[in-house]
Amino acid sequence: MAVIVELVSYPIKGCAGTPLTRARIGWAGLDHDRSFMVVDEHGTFRSQRRDPRLALVRPEVGADGRRLVLRAPGMDAVEIAVDTTSAPREVSLFRTAYQGVDQGPEAAEWLSEFLGAPSSLVRVPPGHARVTSGLTPGTSGYADSGAVHLVSRPSLDVLNRRLAEAGRPAVPMERFRPNIVVDGWEEPHAEDEVRRARAGTAELGFAKLALRCVVTTIDQRTGARSGPEPLRTLASYRRVPEGQVAFGAKFAVVRPGRAALGDEVPVDVWSEGAAGLADAVR
Numbered sequence: 001m002a003v004i005v006e007l008v009s010y011p012i013k014g015c016a017g018t019p020l021t022r023a024r025i026g027w028a029g030l031d032h033d034r035s036f037m038v039v040d041e042h043g044t045f046r047s048q049r050r051d052p053r054l055a056l057v058r059p060e061v062g063a064d065g066r067r068l069v070l071r072a073p074g075m076d077a078v079e080i081a082v083d084t085t086s087a088p089r090e091v092s093l094f095r096t097a098y099q100g101v102d103q104g105p106e107a108a109e110w111l112s113e114f115l116g117a118p119s120s121l122v123r124v125p126p127g128h129a130r131v132t133s134g135l136t137p138g139t140s141g142y143a144d145s146g147a148v149h150l151v152s153r154p155s156l157d158v159l160n161r162r163l164a165e166a167g168r169p170a171v172p173m174e175r176f177r178p179n180i181v182v183d184g185w186e187e188p189h190a191e192d193e194v195r196r197a198r199a200g201t202a203e204l205g206f207a208k209l210a211l212r213c214v215v216t217t218i219d220q221r222t223g224a225r226s227g228p229e230p231l232r233t234l235a236s237y238r239r240v241p242e243g244q245v246a247f248g249a250k251f252a253v254v255r256p257g258r259a260a261l262g263d264e265v266p267v268d269v270w271s272e273g274a275a276g277l278a279d280a281v282r
Contacts, residue, residue: 001184002182002190003183003184004265006178006180007023014051032061037100037122049213053114084123101123134206150204154190197251200259203253216230216247217229
């Protein structure tokens, strides 16, 4: 039986995560996960793909969600009152238009100074009704796709063994920015074959495999690009026909609930037969 060994929420898309010992899992995932997003002067989201220093921004959301503190190296912390009532503005995420409530000039000035480029902060509006695709459709805040990103420790262990065999350093789990990390499955990449599972009292439905990008090559503790790994090694054994590489899986929330470190993750439905990487991506 697999158990939860890590729970992480990422309040601001692309920024540092907040490790948790327990969490509420709502329809859009862990509390506050990707509920904020940094955008440029045109309203287009900023990502570590282009702005790796986002990794150094450490947000802290108050328990009631009404206050947000931003911290980063060399910057004075700034605390803002979270705005959920102002008229939303249009923002763009992967060329799709959404709405976001601007969090004001103080957050914008702080982020612009730290990133060295005009930036502002938006939050999902109360009426946010994004639909995510996959085998199990669902919703999420500003996550790339899918409310919950789950990775198993055996999957990372296999990757790091392959890196070691090639004389390359291991990579930590934080490179993949998962929400839930589980341990206990005998086989690596068992998450590929899960179709329905429980995490605490929440129920999750498999949506798709997590397709990896250049963000996995960024050291999350320094905000610096570290070279081609782990993408180069993943490409040797986890490539899908479309050319990308897969690692971990995205899940929709079928039933909200609560989860904590140490909770078992019983799988109620496994994939029938070997679906293969291509089928699991769709």
